Amino acid sequence: MMSPARNRPWVLVLLPLLAAGCLLGCPFVGMERIPFAVVFGSGPDPGNLRTIFWQIRVPRVCIGFLAGAGLAACGMAFQALFRNALATPFTLGVAGGASLGAALYVRLGVSFALLTVSGASVFAFLGALGSICLVYGLTRLRRGFSTATMLLAGIAVNLFFSSLILFLQYLSDFTQSFQILRWLMGGLETMGYGSVLNLAPMVGVGLAVLFALTHELNLLTIGEDLAVSRGVDVPGVKRTLFLATSVCVGGVVAVCGPIGFVGMMVPHICRLLVGGNHRRLLPACCLFGGVFLTLCDTAARTVIAPAEVPVGVITSVLGGPFFVWLLVGAPAGGLRIVRARP
């Protein structure tokens, strides 16, 4: 009895196949073309292609997929929570906190690694946690756990941290300033399996919570009053969503930097494909987000090889025009859930 326009089961069959193809195929693509026989053969490997494949490209593709899935799913959750088309995973200041942490690391000029985690990632994650605590605390200051207060607190914290980043850049020398700028563009370079292991649990926890809350996300989409009257513990669900998605986004930003647009546009594309029901939308966002970021990263490391374009630039270059199309040319239904509130 579901609306035919929204019931496209083939999309949810096609997306896993697309994701599998992407995960298996992208490591072969890059500056150096790596033949299948070299990767799985046992013969000589004069160009270290096998090492490049297994130690560099495979973990990088895994990171890209995890980060894309996490950002897209969290963006979808924030758009439902705030009922706002412009909500992104970074709306609540997590990216601002993480960026400030990374900028501080660069400005201090220290260099260390904690087990397999780089110092920049450690600082970025601490910054993300700091922003989460700050936004959470500011929201709790007011009675209840108001979405509007949380949104405004997030925006205020983000702006404040952005100003501090600019101030740090102003105090930095040319090299440090470039390093900070480069980090802010986001990227998946020099990742190893350690980064995959660090990121997987945080994205895993975030996605598990979202999969457990798909009914609640549907109900939040139709408004908080109706959600309460259907039996949703709205403040509790909002708190859980906020904390789980923030840790997930904090982990992604700490490892990859603030990669923009994935978290905003992938949910919109998926909504056009499978409709607004989060029971279909969430898996679609995870798969499409993973595929999208992996393909963007593959393009980032090949279009001007041997140099690399920061993946955040690629996603933004694609995301800007897409968003304009979404605003002016999308088929009816593209932005329906999520009316844009200034």
Added chain:
Amino acid sequence: MSTPAVEVQGLSYAIGAARILDGVSFLVEAGSYLSIVGPNGAGKSTLLKCLNRIITGAAGRILIQGRSLADYSQTDLAIQVGYVPQGGADDVPFSVYEFVMMGRYPHLSAFTSPTADDECRVAEALDLAGASSLANRDYGTLSGGEKQRVLIAAALAQDARILLLDEPTTFLDPRHQHDILRLLARLNRDSGVTILAVTHDLNAAALSSDRVLALRGGAVVFHGSPCALMDAAVLRRLYEQEFHFVSHPVNGCSLVVPEAVR
């Protein structure tokens, strides 16, 4: 004597210095139909939202089916009480069927899909609300009257025995108003659903309810039968306006007409 469906004792609610509800007390028998009337800003919608815990922090005591509201989890409360807001959201990206299925939320758990029983209950709710033919439509394409039916169906899908309706016929043309009132009367009479409906339509309240509660300035100024409400002194106290009365040509019930303005 059966347990009242709703019992409110000394309910007060304020926002800052503004007192929205002031010591409201009343009782609604199970299976009865209560209309709540009063001028704008009297606290009618706030009262409904307090009964449903959409608004929290009110002083006083609310009992639902003889049990304190505070003892209910939100899910348990949703199984007892359904809420139909005024108009409802416009930008709902779901089909009618999906929207009504959300009414089954209190019966679902995380990671589970609706069962055959849930689908059966949704079909029944759509049928009861006269909205079966709308199931495949996008919610956003519905007219005001159709939306109202779907909102009622979603509340019925909760299996709620008490329905709270906030101005269910506002913005509807006379035919759709009549359809919705007939639907509510049928649910009340045939299915024994207890109804608490906020309305500005005094005649509809007189013709459809068992009891009427009138609020003014957050306080109860009248609680009694619809016939007793149709009294010049009561209505003057309620609205600070004169009304004229006529008899319904079919059942003889007293109805009001406002003063002529020209």
